[in-house]
Structure formats: structure tokens, C-alpha cells
Amino acid sequence: MMNKSNIPEVGANFAEGEQGKWGMVIDRDLCTGCQACVAACSMENNVAFVGEEDSGYGRSMHWIRIERFWEGEYPEVKMTSQQPVLCQQCGHAPCEPVCPPFAAVHSQAEQLNLQVYNRCVGTRYCANNCPYQVRVFNWRDYTDDRLDPALVTLKNQYNPDVTVRRRGVMEKCTFCIQRIHKAQDKAKSEGREVADGEFTTACAQACPANAITFGRVDNPESLVSQLAGQNRGSKLLEELGTLPQVTYLNGG
């Protein structure tokens, strides 16, 4: 008989205003748009490159992208501060309730939005419902070395801690959950808690301008909480009620 615990819970399990667990602060005043985070993310997470034609169709698979917009016209033209956009790990994520096979689910343990690749059947409902446009879809077998012999050597670099995704699967930023697990595992084996700043995500680790900070938002002592608490922080499309976990610092 089907009891209730067999049905996965959909959506957030915490009320509006409550904190999640992991969060990020990105200082737009410091971000130089140099793409080091994008390269670092792709190398850490086995993100596939898609080539010129497919990227022209908008199929490139960046898990993090740097947005910039123009204001005004020459000579009074200004580029808005660069804004790295990655999965906001919403507390109330629009992608989750629309996934038919429950591949986009909320992790109760880490308070992250998960994408379970083996469940994903590629309906792409989640990407259509994501207001941040941060979910990317594998339109082809970009990682199959039988189709692209170049990958026979390039795949030596793949991170064994991260699944290599295949065609027809949606994917997105995970807040480097493999690093979270590794740090937690190490801390547990040494009988302690994970310290603030002990590990960080690939993007934050690479960022030459130190614009990205990652950590526990439920710990008021952590660096990320203190930065987020400054009065120049804002969250993307917060008015939609998505409870994003990424805070952007604007201005100086």
C-alpha cells in the first residue's frame, strides 16, 4: 500500500523569511567579468563545451554566466556592473513543483535544489519555469567519446566526484555539492564541525577579485552572513517569492 512517505515532498519545507543552509554573496562592485569563475566551474563540474554552432543557438552549458547590460548611448554609455548568475538555490524553487519525474527536488539535508540526473527525462519544464535561466539542457551527447574522438584525451581531466551527464538531461549549478560532502566527510571523520571558510566552491576559489563568498547563511558568525547583512545587498527577482540564497552586493 502506498503510504505518504513514499511520495516525495515538493517544494520548500521552510516558511518565507527563514534561512536556508548554504548561501553565497557576490560583490558586483568587485566582479570584473573575467570569466575565471566560469572556467573553474566547468573544469570542476565536467561541464561540456558545445562548439560554435550550438552555442549560437543558445545551447551552451555554462552553469554560471556573467551578465552585463548597457545603459545610455555613446558617449554617455555605461556598462552595468557585471553580475555572475548561477542557480540561486531557491528556498521556494519554481523548477521543483513542475518536474514530472521529481528529478528537480529539494534537498532537505543541504537545503539545495537538486537535479537528479538519472531521474531526469528531459521535459525541460524546470528550465522554462526558472526565472533566472540558469538551467541548461544537454541537447546532444557532448561527452560521448565515441561521437567525438577528441574527448578520448580530454576526458582524462573529468572530475570523478561529479557525474558526467549525457544527452537529454537537464543540469545546473549544485553549489559544488561534491565539495560540501567532501568537507563534511572529512570533518566528521575528525569528529568536528565544518569550519567557516574551510572549503569553498570552484567559482569562489578561482575569483581573482575575491568577489564571491560562500558559506553557511544559517550561521550569523560566518563571513557570508556578515557580508549579506550589509545594507547594499539585494537578491535577484526576490519579489517572486523564490527565496534565493545568493545575495548580490551593489555599489560601493
Next chain:
Amino acid sequence: MSKNFSRRDFLKLAGVGAATTAVLTGCGPASKYVTRQQYLEMPEYNYNGQSTYYATTCRECAAACGLVVRTMQGRALKVDGTANHPVNFGKTCARGQAALHGLYNPDRVTDPVQRTARGGDATTIMGWDAAVQTVADALKNNQPSEIAFLMGMAPDHLFDLVTDLAKTTGINAPVRFGALGAFESRTTLSKASEVVFGQASIPFFDMGGADVVFSFGANFLETWLSPVAYTRGFSNMRRANHTKQRGYFVQFEPRMSQTAAKADEWIPVVPGTEGLVALAIGKLAAEARGVSMPRAFAGVDAADVAVRSGVKLETLERLAGMFANSASALAVPGGAALGQSNGLGTAEAVLTLNALADNLGKPGGVSFSPVSPLNDEYHRPASMKEMQDFIQQMAAGKFKVLFVHGVNPAFELPASLDFAGASANVGQIISFSTFPDETALLADYVFPDHHSLESWGYQRAATGAAQSVLSGAQPVVSPYFNTRSTVDVLLAAAQLAGGDFATALPFADEYEFIQNKVSVLVGEAGGLFSAPDLPTFIAYFQQHGGWWKTEAGFVTPSAPDALNRNINVSEAQFAGEGEFVLLPFVSPTLGEAGANKPWLQELADPTTTVMWNTWVEINPVTAHELGLENDDVVKIVSEAGELEVPVYLYPAIRPDVIAIPFGQGHTAYGRYAAGRGANPAKLMGPHFNEAGDIAFAGMKVKLEKTGRQQFLSRLESRMGVYGEGMGEEH
């Protein structure tokens, strides 16, 4: 589908098919058993399934950033910065991150080869013994004056080895070159610094401590000198804390570069007038401060400069006031401002502003980076004028044998210097290139060096660090292909050649050579570590990824007369004819040699978001006057050549300027680079500034429509140029 075949029938049949497939495939573990190799002998510091980390040095550019590479079971998985390395403090740029796509690139030169005919793809594989014999013969059978080495700006240990060889045997001293060095106008910067500060070196600009930064074309957030170190400086400048305010940053350049995009103010000056603007700001700032007018700025007419530079006089006065009233103002010369016929004068004018700001040797000011260990002074790479001389010697048949390592002159040098043509008069060309690049195609032999992550070595940090730094490199993985270290090849060949060569290089292998070099540091005080003997020192050297002083060692520029000398900023001369000034810039994501790495190609350009190609930036108003739209292919005609490139309507560029990135347009260099984009080096004529650097930004060009279109892949099309219509095609 026939009309009798209903949707319901289709679903029925599909259901039967799906059930069958499920039964056949859904049973138990997939039948894909892989094999796994055991270690023959596991290194004692390894554990199965656990990563081992090695400290080494990045060689994607010459800045000498320290890297820690994560490896597992003999494969390199991830590159990150060395946390306490004085150049990069744990950070990396995109090019450093993508180094692994160079290491595991499918198009590397896998074996030593002999080329059947120069310029052709056909090669025959030879053994390393024959290769070493070939090098030995080349050394032995030619007069020393007929042997030349052309090398890149990294690695330094190989450069030191060839320099030692040249000193003992009388072969030509190695010539170093790199396109990045040319676009940075390193010679101009170093000459100007000699004139103004009395030391021919690259000044260090301490952005982190400055309140106001005026940059005249320096693209320090992209590829300039030591980009990771300068990005850190920028970040510290911008960060307000209890001791300082958020710094204010103004960039003067004709096109909004990625660096200018981060500026609080972008001043689109007329190309070639940056030096005049600097002088005018100096004059107005001196007036604002109420000091007696320094001779350096006395002869400038600010109102005239305002007219010529296209910057309003009020703007100049406002900025000068800001510069004068700041407790810690800094002026930085660089980039396209120095790549003009008057570049040396511009560099002098901008450096002199720092003397006016009285920031020399102070925090937030200009200093000289301490000289690196194993070095007497800063040795700059060859200027373009010196490269022209070198190529003329090649063309005159002076060199019987040319060794090339770590540089790709056939791609990086302006086509007008005709390296390829001159190479026909060189008897034998031996390339040590890791990749089949354009120069390797011109070589008779390619004896591939290891990739930098498979190599021993060291690199000196010329600038960017506060301390004296020798960054150490060690192999993080064993060689993937049948390559051999160039140092080992030269050492073995020198022994075979005998005579002076054998006495000059009496080392068994590269490791012994490096030990010999760094042995002078054993027992040196004030270092990161001290070791009583060489083996201990080497162990620490490998563990930490180098050796550096713990105390900052900045040298204060001595400039007693900087303000009291005349500065001559002549009118900029432009070669060629046409309505546009062409501004080539180094692609911030690709750099000079990143085009063969697929993930660097896939990165969006920070300003245009274009991927995988070359574009030409035109002001939208000008473009519409010419009837040009995005993706229209235009022909750029310069005095030296022509190039067909798709148009990108760039909102932040002067209407009389067009800009094109350097980095693409390879004809060889592997599958990801070859046949992609266009190379602006084809457009550059042999024109130089007073210091001998190429006046790469001093060109007038014409635009011709071709009537064709080529669609550029851009990341922004997903969200629209002005942010309208997320998800719509623009």
C-alpha cells in the same frame, strides 16, 4: 502516417515497443564491464581514490602565478592557485584554469617528427635518440654565430640554460618574444621608466592602496603584465574598510575595454592624445594644488588639449581637481596608449603624473618590484623593432639553424614582417613546440617539449608581487605522450656535440640543472624557508611551489628631476589611409595562445559575449550610417593587408575607431583553433614608436561591405543586449 493509423493505434504499438525494450534492457547491472589497472608500485603518499596535490607554476602567460594541481590516479583534474603565493594568493584566471585542456589536448605533438616539406602536414616519426643526434649535429656542424634561439617569455630555466650556453660557446644570445609583451608595450614602459625614474624596469602600480586611479589605456584586468595580481589590487582599491574609502577609478581610452567597463568613469579620448591628456591633467592638478608649475607640464595648453583629445575642458579640470586633492592618486600607462607613434612620450607623461602626486615608493603609489632570485635585473623581451632586425638577419641567411621554443612567431608577429618568408633562408628550423602551431609547420623538425604541467622548471615573477619570487615548477603527472623535456634534449645534445657545448652544460638532466641553479639560495636569509643543504631545500622548493622572501622588497624610484624635465608628446602619426583608427586588443579570454583550448573558446568575451570567433566592434551610429548591421561581414583594408570579419555593434566605442580582438585566426594549432576567426596581425604594418615597440594602434583602415553575413555565437542573445526579452533571440 496513413489516415487509418490513428493516434490511439500508434500509442498501442509504442506501448508494446516500450515494454519490450524495458524487458530487454532493464535487467540488472548493465553489461558494460570496464577494466581497472592496479598500480605496479603505489607511491607511499598516495591512497586509492584520494587526491594528491602538487604545487607548480602556471605557464599560460609569463606572470609566474603559483598553482596547486589536484591529481588522482595519475591524472590532473583541477588547477587552483597556491594559497600563499605572493603573485596570485590562491587565485587564477580563466586561462590558468583551462591549462588542463592544453595538457589533455587531442592535437598535441605526440612524438618527435621530421617534416617532409616545410609548410606541409606530412611528417615521419623519429626516435628520441635520432632527435638528440639531430640537435647535436645542428650545434656541432655550424659556426656559433650561425645558431640562433627564439624563445617565449616562459619558462625562465630554459632561457637561463640557453643564455649560459651562449656565454660559453659564442652562439647568438637567445631572443625572447611574446605577443602579450608586444601588446603591453613592455619596451616602452621600461624605457619610459628609465627616463623618468632612472631604472629600466617594469614599474609596479600599487592599486590596492590608492584612492584615485587614472589608467591611460592599461588593460590590467585582462591580460596586462600580471592580471591576477592587478585584479587583486583593483579589488582592494574598490573595497572600503575602516582605514580607507572606496577608490575611484577613471580609464582613458578610445574603446571601452573590459577594464574600462569596471571604471567609475570612462573617458573616450581621441586615439593618440592620451599623453596630452596626462600633461593637461598634470598642469591643471598642479594649479589646483597651488604649487609652482613643474617644467614637465608648463608648456601645455589645456584648452588646446581639450579640443584635440575630445575631452571637455570642464571634465579635465574636474578630474585634475580629483587627482590633486586625493591623498593617494595613481596614474597607470599601458595598452593601446603606448602602441602609438608617440607611445614613449605618453608613457613618460603618465609616469610623471605619479611624481606630481608624490606617491613614489609609497603605499598606493609606484615602486619597482624587487629583482627576482637568480637575476641581476629585469630583462625585457625583444621589442618589435628588435624582432624586425632578427627577421632581417634570418632573411639575409645569417642563421644556418634556428631553434624555436614557447613562441609562435608565424602567428604572433605582424604579417608585414614576413617571418615565414625569412624562414625560407634559414638552413634548418627545429621547433620544440608542444602543439602543431604555425611555426612548427615551418620547421624541419618538431621535438615536442612536455606540457608545462609535466615539466620541471622555474619562473621569475617580474612584477606583481611585493617580494622577490622564484616560482618553482614540477611535473604533476607523468608525460602523457612521447615527449621529452627540451632542457634534457639540449643537455644530451650538448654532450654529443662535445667541445665547448659539453663543458658549458655538464649536467645529467634537467633536475640536476635546476638544482645547480637554485643552490645559490640554500642558506639565504629572509626566505619562506631555510634549509641547511640542497636536498632539503629542493624538497621545500617543490612542496611550496617556489622560494620567496617573506618581507616586501619594493625599490623606491629615484626621480629628483622627474618634474623638471621637458616631456615631448608629439602628434600621433597614423599609417595608412581610411576613415577609422583600428584598435587591436588581446582577447581577454584567449590571451595570445588560448585558441586551442575548447573551454576558453566557449567562454563568452566579457564585453561582447561572443564565443568561438573574431568580430570587429563598430559604434552603432557609425554602422547604421554605413548601412551595417550585426553579423554583416566587412572587409577591413589596412596599408599592410586586409581581413574579413563580422560586425558587432558595440555601444561603447568612439565613432571614429573600430576594434578587433587578437587571439584567433589560426591556420594550424589544432582542431579547436585552426580555421576559426581572423588574425589582426595581418593588418599591422612595420611602424614603431620611439622605443621600438610596434605602433599597433596607430593604423588607419577602410571598411568595405562584402554583402555576406556570418552569425556570431553570443551568450547575450539569450537575454538581449539591453536586457530586454530574456530568452528571446535578439
Next chain:
Amino acid sequence: MIKRIFDWLRQPLGLVAVGIAFLALFSLAAYGIYYTQQPPAQPIQFPHKTHVAFGIQCLYCHPGAERGPSPGLPSTAKCWACHQQIAKTQTSLLLAPLVESVRTGVPVQWVPVAQVPDFVQYNHRPHIAAGLNCEDCHGDLTKMTIYENPQVMNMGWCLNCHKEKSAGNPELETKLLDCGTCHY
């Protein structure tokens, strides 16, 4: 057109044809299941039971299990440390691949049996730390020559145990039943 196919299938001959087709499909499927459950061929018919009988602990050869994700294969050097002292090694047909490996320096190509798919991130360490013994998942190696999985290692089997072990401890339950614990 499709209606005609279905009409034909309803007559007796059609029913027989469907029956034969079903039987063929069924036996093919049965063979498929049988085939995929066969342990793979190994270069050496490694007798686990002999080694265990000598009192060698699992962690002696597979020490990684205690430290991290992968228990690891012992290096050739580790095998050789004992085997070079055993005279029979040189003559045994069974051990010829090992001797060959030592002589040529080419590693022995083993075929891992206890595998999880690529999309599962499995880590041995927390399982050992939680007090599980090797045989709890891998079966009784004192009775096996080459290793065979004692049961199908699928997600239901994993989750059953996770549920049992975490029952009554809400915090542990959240962690052990979270998709993100194994899939990322």
C-alpha cells in the same frame, strides 16, 4: 491499415503467431537477464577464500575503504611482497599473469564487479565508520573465489538499509534519504 493487422492477429493463426512471438521475446529476455548477471572474466581466478583463510584482513589489500570513496586494488608490489616468497608462484598457471606483470611492468587488468552507475557517488568511508562490516554488502568472502555480488546492488537495496539504520533519528533520516547524498 492498422485495423487489418489487428483483425488478422485475432484469428487462430494470428494468436499462435502472437504466442510464439511472446515466447521468443520471453526467452530472449530471460537469457538477457542470465547473461548480464554472469560475473565477468578475470585475468586471474583470484581465490579470496584462500587469502581470507590465511587471516589476511580485507583492509590490508583494500585500505582505501577506511579512508575514502574507493577501497582500491592492491598494487602489484603488494601482491609480490608475499608471493615472491612462495615457490609455487613461479610455476602456477593461475599466477602466470602476476608473474608476467612483474616481469614486464604492465599492470594486471582487473574487472571491477561491485559497481554502481556513474550517476551514483558512493563513499566507503562513512559506511565503515558507521560500523558496517565488509561482508554486510559484499557477502561472505570466505566462501568465494573470484568476487560475485551477493545481491543486485540497486537503489532499493541501498535505501532499505538507509531507512532501517536511520529509523527514529530524524536528522539522520533527512541525511540518509536525501537524493543529494548520492546523486550529483
